[in-house]
Every structure is written in C-alpha cells, then in structure tokens.
Amino acid sequence: MNPLFTVRDLEKRYGTRIGCTDVSFDLWPGEVMGIVGESGSGKSTLLSCLAGHMPPDRGEVHFDGRDVLAMSEPERRFLARTEWAFVHQNPRDGLRMAVSAGGNVGERLMAVGARHYGDIRETATDWLGRVEIAADRIDDRPSAFSGGMQQRLQIARNLVTGPRLVFMDEPTGGLDVSVQARLLDLLRGLVRRLGLSAIIVTHDLAVVRLLADRLMVMKGGRVVETGLTDQVLDDPQHPYTQLLVSSVLQV
Amino acid sequence: MTAMDAYNFAYLDEETKRMIRRALLKAVAIPGYQVPFASREMPMPYGWGTGGVQVTAACLMADDVLKVIDQGADDTTNAVSIRRFFQRTADVAVTEETEAATIIQTRHRIPEAALREGQIMVFQVPIPEPLRFLEPRETETRRMHALADYGLMQVKLYEDIARHGEIATAYAYPVRVEGRYVMDPSPIPKFDNPKLNDSPALMLFGAGREQRIYALPPYTQVESLDFDDHPFVASKADHACDICGATESYLDEVITDDQGGRMFVCSDTAFCRSRQGDAA
Numbered sequence: 001m002n003p004l005f006t007v008r009d010l011e012k013r014y015g016t017r018i019g020c021t022d023v024s025f026d027l028w029p030g031e032v033m034g035i036v037g038e039s040g041s042g043k044s045t046l047l048s049c050l051a052g053h054m055p056p057d058r059g060e061v062h063f064d065g066r067d068v069l070a071m072s073e074p075e076r077r078f079l080a081r082t083e084w085a086f087v088h089q090n091p092r093d094g095l096r097m098a099v100s101a102g103g104n105v106g107e108r109l110m111a112v113g114a115r116h117y118g119d120i121r122e123t124a125t126d127w128l129g130r131v132e133i134a135a136d137r138i139d140d141r142p143s144a145f146s147g148g149m150q151q152r153l154q155i156a157r158n159l160v161t162g163p164r165l166v167f168m169d170e171p172t173g174g175l176d177v178s179v180q181a182r183l184l185d186l187l188r189g190l191v192r193r194l195g196l197s198a199i200i201v202t203h204d205l206a207v208v209r210l211l212a213d214r215l216m217v218m219k220g221g222r223v224v225e226t227g228l229t230d231q232v233l234d235d236p237q238h239p240y241t242q243l244l245v246s247s248v249l250q251v
Numbered sequence: 252m253t254a255m256d257a258y259n260f261a262y263l264d265e266e267t268k269r270m271i272r273r274a275l276l277k278a279v280a281i282p283g284y285q286v287p288f289a290s291r292e293m294p295m296p297y298g299w300g301t302g303g304v305q306v307t308a309a310c311l312m313a314d315d316v317l318k319v320i321d322q323g324a325d326d327t328t329n330a331v332s333i334r335r336f337f338q339r340t341a342d343v344a345v346t347e348e349t350e351a352a353t354i355i356q357t358r359h360r361i362p363e364a365a366l367r368e369g370q371i372m373v374f375q376v377p378i379p380e381p382l383r384f385l386e387p388r389e390t391e392t393r394r395m396h397a398l399a400d401y402g403l404m405q406v407k408l409y410e411d412i413a414r415h416g417e418i419a420t421a422y423a424y425p426v427r428v429e430g431r432y433v434m435d436p437s438p439i440p441k442f443d444n445p446k447l448n449d450s451p452a453l454m455l456f457g458a459g460r461e462q463r464i465y466a467l468p469p470y471t472q473v474e475s476l477d478f479d480d481h482p483f484v485a486s487k488a489d490h491a492c493d494i495c496g497a498t499e500s501y502l503d504e505v506i507t508d509d510q511g512g513r514m515f516v517c518s519d520t521a522f523c524r525s526r527q528g529d530a531a
Binding site: 100111 | 398399402403405406409412413414477478479480481
C-alpha cells in the first residue's frame with residue numbers, strides 16, 4: 001500500500017518570520033491525522049499550504065503519486081472539488097449564504113458537469129439526510145439555519161462528490177458543547193463509513209482524541225511531537241505537549 | 252460653419268476610435284471574452300447607452316445606414332436621441348427598416364426580421380459580467396472565466412427551479428459561446444437568445460460604465476445554459492399582437508387604463524408597421 005498524501009520538508013515564511021517549517025509526514029488511506037497546537041503555532045498556515053490555498057516556500061506535497069505543487073491551477077481546482085474537501089471553521093466561509101441548502105450541496109456536482117436537475121436534487125436530499133438535516137429544509141438558505149446545521153451543511157456540501165481526503169480547520173470551533181458532540185459523532189461516522197482520510201487542525205484535544213488516529217503537535221511553526229493519538233495524549237514526551245495535555249480543564 | 256464641421260466624424264476623435272477598434276478586433280478574435288477598453292465620457296449619462304454609442308461611433312462609415320432601437324421601438328426617447336446624435340455628428344443616413352440598415356444599435360432587443368451578412372448589431376450593455384450577482388469580486392470572476400469554472404452559473408439556474416419550479420430568468424439569460432466563454436447577452440429577453448446562435452450578422456456588445464467590449468463574430472455557436480430535464484425555452488407572452496395580429500413576435504404588455512384594460516403589441520415597432528402595411 002502507498003501513502004495517499006505525502007509531505008516533505010514543507011516550509012512557509014512570512015518575511016523573516018516562520019509560518020511553519022520542516023514538516024514531513026505520510027498520510028495513509030483511511031487514516032485521520034490531527035494537528036494540534038496553540039494559536040500562532042502554524043497549524044492553519046500548514047493546512048492552507050497543504051490544501052493549496054497558499055503556495056509554500058519550500059518542500060514537496062504529493063497526492064496519490066501526483067505532485068500537487070507542480071499542478072496547473074485548473075488541475076488543482078478540479079482536484080480540490082472532486083477528490084479533496086475543505087471544511088472551514090466558520091461555515092460562512094465555506095457556504096454560499098445567499099444560495100439554498102440544495103444549491104450549496106449541488107454546486108460541487110454542477111461544477112464537475114452534472115446537468116440533470118432531478119438527479120442533483122435527489123443527491124442533495126440524500127446528503128442532507130446523512131448530515132441529519134430534514135429534507136423539507138432543502139430550499140431554505142443557510143442564513144436560516146443554526147450554527148450547528150450550517151456546519152453540517154458545509155460538511156454535506158464537501159462530501160457530496162465523494163472526496164478521498166478532507167481538510168478540516170477547527171470543524172467544531174464556535175459551537176456549543178452538545179452540538180459539538182453531535183457533530184463529532186456524525187463526523188466520526190462519516191469518516192469511518194466512507195473510509196476517508198482526513199487532516200484535522202484543532203486546538204481542542206477532545207476532538208482529536210475522538211477522531212484522529214495519529215497526532216502531530218506543533219509549536220512555533222515546528223512539529224515537536226508525533227505519534228498515535230492515545231500514546232501522545234496519555235504519555236506526552238515533549239515538555240510542550242505535557243503542558244498542553246495538563247492544561248485541559250477537567251469538569 | 253455647418254454642424255458637421257463642428258465635430259469630428261461620429262463625435263469621437265480618431266485615436267479613440269482606433270483604440271475601440273483594437274478592442275473590437277480582440278473581442279471578435281475571442282468570442283464571448285470581455286475586453287477592457289478606455290471608455291470615454293460621452294455627452295449622455297451612463298445607462299443611456301454610452302458603451303453602444305462608442306462602439307457604433309468606431310464602426311460607422313459615411314455610407315452606413317443606421318437604425319437605433321430601444322426595447323424594440325424606433326420612436327422612444329433613447330432611440331431618437333442616439334439617432335439624432337449620429338445624424339448630427341456623422342451625417343449618416345438613418346432608417347427604421349431592419350433590412351435597410353447596415354448598423355443597428357439596440358437596447359434590450361434583437362429585431363424580428365432576419366439579419367443578413369454585412370450587418371452589425373451593437374448592443375448597449377449595463378453589466379457585462381454574467382457572474383457578477385453570484386460573485387462580487389472582479390478578480391475572482393476573471394479567474395473563473397480564465398479557468399472556464401462555470402459551475403456557479405448553473406447554481407443560479409438551479410435556484411430558479413428550486414424557487415419557481417422553472418428557470419425564471421427571463422432576460423439577460425446566460426449563454427455559452429463556442430463551448431468556451433459564458434456571456435451575458437445584455438438584457439435582451441430570452442426569446443431573442445436563439446437569434447444569437449449562428450447569426451449571419453456581426454454582434455458587438457459595449458458596456459460604457461463597466462468599460463468592457465465583447466463580440467460574437469458571424470456564424471458563432473451560442474448555446475443557452477440549461478438542465479437536461481429543464482431545457483431552455485424561448486418564452487414570450489402567450490398572445491397575438493393586438494395591432495398586427497402577429498403570433499411569432501415578442502410582445503409588450505401595455506396597460507391602457509386603470510380598469511384592468513391591457514393590450515399586447517409587438518415590441519419591434521418596425522416589424523409591426525411592416526405587417527400593417529402588408530395587411531392594408
């Protein structure tokens with residue numbers, strides 16, 4: 001078996017400051033990797049570089065044997081809306097707020113050439129069901145949805161084309177705890193059932209404990225510790241990771 | 252000094268006309284592509300057809316015969332004032348007959364009479380960007396055109412069907428040119444869209460305020476966007492003209508009193524008049 005996604009020596013600088021540097025990892029099919037760290041540790045910079053939103057200064061990114069950084073923009077855009085998905089922290093960044101829920105889910109289908117209204121609508125209805133949004137809300141705009149529903153809609157919109165790799169940037173940020181739990185449950189189900197690979201950026205250790213197989217801890221733009229999730233969280237080696245784990249509030 | 256000596260031929264100076272012609276050539280070379288041009292201040296307000304007037308001025312020759320229509324009519328304010336403008340500044344012959352004209356400047360309609368080779372249609376365009384109301388960023392819409400990334404346009408039609416049960420867009424209905432660029436055919440009713448396809452006439456589009464020119468060379472393939480199960484329909488009012496009785500022309504609904512009285516008449520006045528002549 002070959003890794004699905006390979007990253008080697010990735011570096012991004014903002015002027016003389018480091019965004020992230022010396023990042024290398026392999027992601028295997030069906031594997032979920034969490035990237036944790038405090039604010040400003042370079043998690044989001046890294047994710048933007050991986051997802052092709054920002055060009056890195058150095059390094060290599062391969063997806064399924066293809067060099068992502070050498071791709072032309074049309075190729076990368078096509079990849080980004082077929083085999084990749086990106087779930088934004090704020091659903092407003094990932095949704096079209098003036099377009100109905102059905103249109104939001106259908107956009108990716110239409111962008112890759114679907115031209116049959118009935119089929120698009122059927123697929124959209126199916127996906128709304130999978131993310132637990134009632135079918136009769138299909139013509140409502142996301143602005144009429146609650147925060148949790150918007151986030152679920154964003155997930156449906158991203159997964160509708162059957163991607164193999166999902167990037168998530170704080171998917172549960174800004175949601176209250178019970179909604180978070182439900183969303184995490186849903187995500188875990190979808191990821192496992194569809195056999196997706198995912199890279200999840202978060203500062204919430206509970207999220208990665210639940211979703212991620214493997215963990216990468218970042219500080220100051222560098223990876224300070226990697227390992228299996230339970231191993232890193234239960235037996236942290238690096239002082240920073242120890243600090244991170246011990247500063248989780250216990251109820 | 253006669254009126255003609257007071258102006259350069261067709262109002263614009265030669266350098267400006269040259270600049271516009273260069274933009275026109277590029278537009279014709281890349282059908283449906285929006286070419287930026289340095290739109291001039293014209294002696295009329297934006298929205299009155301400053302883009303169309305500049306294109307017409309750049310195309311006009313002394314032996315041309317000009318027709319100007321506004322919503323299909325030759326006798327509305329906009330049409331009359333532009334026609335007079337060119338009579339005064341270029342001293343060209345004018346006509347109301349579609350067949351006799353060599354250049355037809357139009358707002359919102361394509362004449363009913365079939366166009367022929369050698370004719371030039373000039374459209375006045377308010378907003379040339381078909382993606383504008385879906386994506387407000389110019390940088391992004393340009394990139395979408397460059398990459399032929401047109402899924403979003405389809406989303407608009409999807410929304411129409413979801414909300415109204417059919418594609419409710421009735422004018423400025425988006426078209427795809429030669430399988431490449433998606434273009435706004437200016438606010439013509441979708442009834443006129445099929446006339447764009449494979450037309451023997453040259454079609455030029457000028458947007459003065461937005462500073463864009465685009466074009467369809469003769470015999471260009473122009474296809475209206477639609478869904479497989481909701482095909483494009485060139486709709487019109489389901490009625491016959493109350494003056495000439497035509498059933499195949501595009502109709503305006505005219506309110507005649509405050510008692511609910513109304514009549515349907517041809518929006519193309521020259522077409523309607525020619526039919527009345529035939530009947531008499």
